[in-house]
Amino acid sequence: MSVEHIISLAILKKKMVFDMGHCDSCSIAHKCKPQILKNYEEATYILSAMENEAEIKLEDVCFIKETQNKESDRRDFFNSITLGNVAKGKHAFEAEVKKATDELVEHTLQKEDIALLKKKRVPEKRKLFFTAIKRVSKPSQFHIVDANEVTFTSQKLLNEDSCTACQMCYRICPTGALTSDIKNSKIDFDPFLCIKCSICHDVCEPDAITLSSSYNVKEFFEPAVQNLVSFKVRRCDECNVIFSTNSNDKMCYRCKAEDEEARSLWGITEDM
Ligand code: SF4
Ligand code: SF4
Structure with missing residues (x-):
């Protein structure tokens, strides 16, 4: 989960718990856990700067989906944590986020906002973030x-x-x-x-x-x-194309480069 996902979901749900209870027994925890902690800290920092009261917690809940046959479920759970499954899970998560984002965008934003989002190449997580922000009140001051x-x-x-x-x-x-x-x-x-x-x-x-x-x-x-x-927009003295510059150049970028190359080839200095 990216920082934007965490902030957006915390805003929308008001409270969010990261279940860290399985981490100690997970073979890929050494890779994932530091990133989860980093993202959690950044999301908490941004939420406090936004004066938002949404709560994010890290807890050792160790949630198991089925209560019956706990032992075999736990084994299945840990056996299922392979990189392939993580990738599949991420894909499914992103598909769900896209679906939820589309619905939220449609019901939360004004027509102009939707038009703006459609015009730009905005990632789904940024759309979700934008939509979540629209639902909260502005802070007393902008920190x-x-x-x-x-x-x-x-x-x-x-x-x-x-x-x-x-x-x-x-x-x-x-x-x-x-x-x-x-x-x-x-x-x-x-x-x-x-x-x-x-x-x-x-x-x-x-x-x-x-x-x-x-x-x-x-x-x-x-x-x-x-x-x-x-920038200033002018016509190149050499090739006549329109170009932009922030200097007093009379030649476009390309002609200037060609001119410099020719001068260096022929050994012509500025003073000659
Ligand atoms: S390329 Fe665009 S999106 Fe990437 S850092 Fe620069 S301004 Fe931001
Ligand atoms: S030099 Fe080129 S890349 Fe750098 S800021 Fe100016 S236009 Fe952009």
Whole structure:
């Protein structure tokens, strides 16, 4: 279960118990348990920053489905914990979440919200999160949390001086959190759609795009698209195409690269 699933279900159910009672006898607990604890801590941290009273607990309940024939049930349970079954369980869980999310989205959100979700490539868990948030009241104040403690979304900063307007970040962003317009004259960022996958950081050669060290929970309740940078749009002196830039370049990115390559091949310096 992701942090978004845990927060959403805690909000919707008001109380949630993680049954850790089987962990000590489970062969894959050394892999799963640290992640469960990490996700539990992050979800609890975010819920308190949201001033939400939903309760999440870790308990050693050791729940067994059937009360009769406990011994054989317990054996069956542990025998069934293989990686294959975990994968099947995850798949079934995701299918259930999708079904529940679709129903919730339909009954909770306004038409405009649904249209927005349909337009973007938003993961199911983010839709569920968005829907759950719509059901709770806003906190008395919007708290700022430590961004290092938030794994599922982020706030971005952009250094206008080093950005080369190469378009890579918003073209590759898988959720549409980073976007531009038809003229490529800007970069906009929607923190609510960001899944903190870091792809935009990896492709940005000059490291112009960075993570903010803080995150305002306001983005959960009043998501707003932010303009990170605006570019000049002009026509290339060389090939006549329209291009965007944040410098006084008169040539597009491609012509400039070709020009630099030709100059270096022929040993032509700037002063010549
Ligand atoms: S932020 Fe980086 S990847 Fe995005 S347009 Fe600017 S230089 Fe390119
Ligand atoms: S980390 Fe970057 S690429 Fe990934 S979703 Fe967020 S904005 Fe998009």
